[in-house]
Amino acid sequence: MIDQVPVSFYLLLGAILFSIGAGGVLIRRNTIIILMCVEMMMNSVNLTFVAFSRYLDSATGQIFVFMIMAVAAVEVAIGLALLVELNRHKRAVNIDEINSLKG
Amino acid sequence: MGQLFFLIVAAIAVVAALGVIFNRNVVHSALALLVNFCSLAVLYFMLNAQFLAVAQILVYAGAIVVLFLFVVMLLGAELGEKISSWLTVQNAFLAALGIILLTVVGTAVFENYINGARGDFTTEAVREYGQVQMIGSVLFTDYVLAFQLVAVLLSVGIIGVVWLAQLHLKRQSQGELND
Numbered sequence: 237m238i239d240q241v242p243v244s245f246y247l248l249l250g251a252i253l254f255s256i257g258a259g260g261v262l263i264r265r266n267t268i269i270i271l272m273c274v275e276m277m278m279n280s281v282n283l284t285f286v287a288f289s290r291y292l293d294s295a296t297g298q299i300f301v302f303m304i305m306a307v308a309a310v311e312v313a314i315g316l317a318l319l320v321e322l323n324r325h326k327r328a329v330n331i332d333e334i335n336s337l338k339g
Numbered sequence: 340m341g342q343l344f345f346l347i348v349a350a351i352a353v354v355a356a357l358g359v360i361f362n363r364n365v366v367h368s369a370l371a372l373l374v375n376f377c378s379l380a381v382l383y384f385m386l387n388a389q390f391l392a393v394a395q396i397l398v399y400a401g402a403i404v405v406l407f408l409f410v411v412m413l414l415g416a417e418l419g420e421k422i423s424s425w426l427t428v429q430n431a432f433l434a435a436l437g438i439i440l441l442t443v444v445g446t447a448v449f450e451n452y453i454n455g456a457r458g459d460f461t462t463e464a465v466r467e468y469g470q471v472q473m474i475g476s477v478l479f480t481d482y483v484l485a486f487q488l489v490a491v492l493l494s495v496g497i498i499g500v501v502w503l504a505q506l507h508l509k510r511q512s513q514g515e516l517n518d
Contacts, residue, residue: 240341241385244448249349249382251444253356253375259437260360263430268365268411272372275403276356279379282395290386294458295477299485301391302478305398306489310496312403316410317503323414324507 246287253280265331267322271315278308345385352378361425369407376400387462389470 253276260273282301289297319329328334355378358371376399383392460473478486 241345243453245342245345245349246382246386247448248445249352251441251448252353254444255437255441256353256356256360258440259434260356262433262436264360266365268407268414269359269368272359272368272407275399276359276372276375279376279399282391283379283382286383286386286388286391288453288455290388291453292455292457293461294455295460295473296458298388298391298474299478299482301388302394302474303485303489305394306493309398309402310492312406313496313500314503316406317500320410320413321503321506329414 243287243291247284250280250284250287253277253283267319267329267331267334268316270331271312271319275308275312278304341385345382348378348381348385352382365411366408369404369411372407373400373404376404387465387470390474 257273257275257277257280260276261270264270264273282304285297285301285304289295289301322334323329326334352375355371355375359368359375362368362371376395380392380395380400383389383395460468465473
């Protein structure tokens with residue numbers, strides 16, 4: 237199937253998803269949506285890794301994706317725990333209301 | 340045939356990704372995220388990465404989206420922000436920034452020629468040897484240090500989350516002592 241789909245299609249799809257994720261981080265003010273968009277960006281990078289791994293007949297890209305998945309799982313767990321604690325503390329999910337680190 | 344299938348799945352992925360951003364309800368965003376993850380899993384199948392496709396569904400669609408939904412419902416944060424209109428000057432500026440990023444990356448994709456060292460795992464070799472066997476043999480020989488570091492990272496993550504979760508109990512008991 238890869239012979240019919242050029243690798244640049246996969247790379248371009250990864251770029252599109254990454255840009256959408258980056259735009260979402262900038263546009264939305266809800267902390268949970270921002271975390272979701274970060275996940276989306278990580279996933280687009282994963283897609284690029286797998287496409288290169290397939291194209292270059294190498295297993296390294298897939299190992300990379302495996303590690304990224306583990307890191308993403310830890311990141312989401314800690315991020316959401318922080319969000320719950322923040323919500324308990326300030327009753328806010330909007331990132332504009334969480335500005336007490338600003339000098 | 341393969342190209343058409345790829346285009347359909349890619350379109351689903353992009354629409355779902357836009358749905359994550361442009362949904363006022365966070366629960367709907369989480370469900371759009373689920374669709375996005377599943378369509379990426381289909382693409383992994385197309386790329387002969389069956390193990391990662393299954394791992395993607397297990398880890399992302401199974402664990403991470405459920406965790407998101409759990410926290411959204413726990414916090415009651417379905418409608419965290421008041422959005423009257425998407426068409427504001429700020430959003431237009433940020434969308435333009437996203438398009439510029441896409442143009443830069445897209446140009447890099449199409450202008451460059453990929454030439455790296457080819458590995459041993461051709462389609463025929465993988466078909467004979469097995470996908471999971473291939474990942475396992477590489478993971479536990481060349482990348483065993485990274486594997487162990489990920490194990491340490493997961494342990495640290497668990498400890499961190501438990502510490503964060505008991506933080507308010509500690510604060511409560513301190514408050515009682517001060518009273």
